Amino acid sequence: MPKQHKRVKSSKHFKLFIKTPAEMMHMAGTIAKALPAGTFIGLIGELGAGKTTFVKGFAAALKIQKDAVTSPTFTIINEYNGAVPVFHADLYRIGSDDELARTGIYDLTVDKGFLLVEWPEKFKSLANYLDLFLIFSIKKGSRSIRIKGKKEILREIENSKIFKRGRKYGISG
Numbered sequence: 001m002p003k004q005h006k007r008v009k010s011s012k013h014f015k016l017f018i019k020t021p022a023e024m025m026h027m028a029g030t031i032a033k034a035l036p037a038g039t040f041i042g043l044i045g046e047l048g049a050g051k052t053t054f055v056k057g058f059a060a061a062l063k064i065q066k067d068a069v070t071s072p073t074f075t076i077i078n079e080y081n082g083a084v085p086v087f088h089a090d091l092y093r094i095g096s097d098d099e100l101a102r103t104g105i106y107d108l109t110v111d112k113g114f115l116l117v118e119w120p121e122k123f124k125s126l127a128n129y130l131d132l133f134l135i136f137s138i139k140k141g142s143r144s145i146r147i148k149g150k151k152e153i154l155r156e157i158e159n160s161k162i163f164k165r166g167r168k169y170g171i172s173g
């Protein structure tokens, strides 16, 4: 087992550096293939941080056309059908817990697919509902992403191809 892998494995969260949109898409695809079906993912970060770009790469790896993925700012929840169903929510315009419940987000059947949520940090109630959080920040045009979440889910990512490309993404644990 490579040394770098071992070192990262002991951490509870880790960080990646993503230089281009293409790299973001590729990284997202690698994560999509590593995660167990039924994983709920929160994408946190300012406008333009790369959340929707991440969803495009994630969906593409599950045989969903890149163009099918659009920002659900107004539709609130999009459903894409590929190898498995992918639900993509954007809570930017949602103002209250009641309104959130009315979107139907808690009623989705996601066990065979995935749910990705932009702006989950607006609602405390989502903290326990989601399994994994990706926290995006922009630094001089490039993006850094911190990954936090349930231990067993982090372990799947740690065992994925992402870590074989660890040097490329500048992973730190």
Ligand SMILES: Nc1ncnc2c1ncn2[C@@H]1O[C@H](COP(=O)(O)OP(=O)(O)O)[C@@H](O)[C@H]1O
Residues within 6 Å of the ligand: 018, 019, 020, 021, 024, 045, 046, 047, 048, 049, 050, 051, 052, 053, 054, 118, 141, 142, 143
């Ligand atoms: N490293 C990068 N990763 C992702 N997007 C990037 C990167 N560098 C530049 N961009 C650009 O930043 C924008 C990100 O937009 P988007 O993914 O819609 O963000 P968000 O959903 O967080 O508002 C896109 O125009 C994309 O081309």
Ligand SMILES: [Mg+2]
Residues within 6 Å of the ligand: 051, 052, 071, 090, 118
């Ligand atoms: Mg977006």
